[in-house]
Amino acid sequence: MTTPDQLADYDATDRLTLDANAVAGLLQEIFGSEMTVVTSQCAHCGNQAEVGTLRAYVGPAVVLRCSVCTGIVARIAVMPDGRHRIDMRGAAFLSL
Amino acid sequence: MAAINWQVATVDAIRDETAQVKSFRFDVPAWPGHRPGQHLDLRLTAEDGYQAQRSYSIASAPTSNGAVEITVERVRDGEVSPFMHDIVEVGDRLELRGPVGGYFVWDGSMPDPLLLVAGGSGIVPLMAMVRHRATIANAPPTTLLYSSRTDDDVIYRAELDRLAADSGGLRVVHTLTRSQPPGWTGYARRVDHQMLADVVGASADTLQVFVCGPTPLVESVAQNLVDLGLPPSRVRTERFGPSGA
């Protein structure tokens, strides 16, 4: 729900920013377990945080960005046959 | 935890909340139970195979009988919410999966006083928390700050009034940003630094906070709370993007 007065300072692309919690279903589909409370480390700035705090952008695919440096932590594409392409080079480690 | 699968649920009740908002209750045969704040994913498939998928926060408190409720605002140019409002009937079957989301959850196991901040349909996951809170003993003191455009847009109005009056330690603070009814003495502006300072009071270092609503509101509130001295780790956010449905 949006009102023009609330959105005056933001343009549409920033309004699209979500928390990674919004793609919890996709992450669980891929990894087989709840991922948003798992800790990841951003490979760019070293910030450690729960996956749920990452910023998610959903376009043709999903991009997860560090909430501190906006560097890309992970990219996830879903292919038409249901398989996933995942690039996690932006995550230095994931403690599970 | 097993991977979650899509399953078919039946709509067994539809309720009008406001002119633009409806709640849908599903009978889900294999529902594993959920925690307040989690959501479910809904998947719609047209005859020619075209699919759309949306996430909806679960509005109902945890229950063991397989009934799950979501609350959906009808977005005028939306693809899914107009379908939900205009086409779906009791008895219809829809595909869903869940519950999902472990990060934006309050299940009563955190003992700290709570601050819940909602913008518009961002109230939905927070309402699951409020409803759950009403069923547990020794619930922590809780303040709900709820921003709506007008009094008619306030979702769950009567229920919130009742829960706040029950002296169970729930305080509900409304702000109406666009217009107010005659005699209104509450806040009448967007949530801002001063308003948050008012509700936080002296509790900046003990509160656990959940903020949910349109992305601009969530970002503004989260930043203001950090400016007020709350540790960022105690402020959990759920951005709804440009629209909640």
Added chain:
Amino acid sequence: MTDRFVTRGFVGRREAGGTDTRGRIPPGQYITRDFPVLSAGPTPHTPLDRWTFTLDGLVSGPVSWSWPEFTALPSRDFVVDISCVTKWTKLDSRWHGVAVDTLLESVDLDPSAAFAVAYSDGGYTTNLPIPDLLNGQAFVAWEYDGAPLAPEHGGPARLVVPHLYFWKSAKWVRGIRLVERDEPGFWESLGYHNRGDYWKEQRYSGD
């Protein structure tokens, strides 16, 4: 083969081809009158007094234009159909900008240059064969629908390559690098097609 569940009464926000659209809707696409906004990250905001557009790589000498210089180049209106890999197609979108052909007149291409990489503020890149940029097929636009291009749609300027899926039309573009070998860009390196011709439904690598 499993039966797919069908949701009663769901059609989605789609329009069947209307008058005069026969043959204009690529396979697997749906018409929209909106202009959906999709992104991979926060909107960059480069002040115009620091904005430049550059042609570099396998050229005789790199060329850069400032904003005033760039927008003073010979430019024109373009009316084109555009298609996104997320399945929406928009007919008759109106733009104003400079053809990539015009930009390339300022450089001599090395004979070994065969591909291009467009690069943008915020780190986005996309690759395509040089021939897809030539002969009026591509332009850099700073106006959409008669007004300055909004940041959410890639302003101040974006590349527009209307005959390929719209992820090739890099928002917030700052330059094009000419290279010898194809270099998969942001989406291409995740499995999207290196060329992206939507009449051939080249959405993913291997299509």
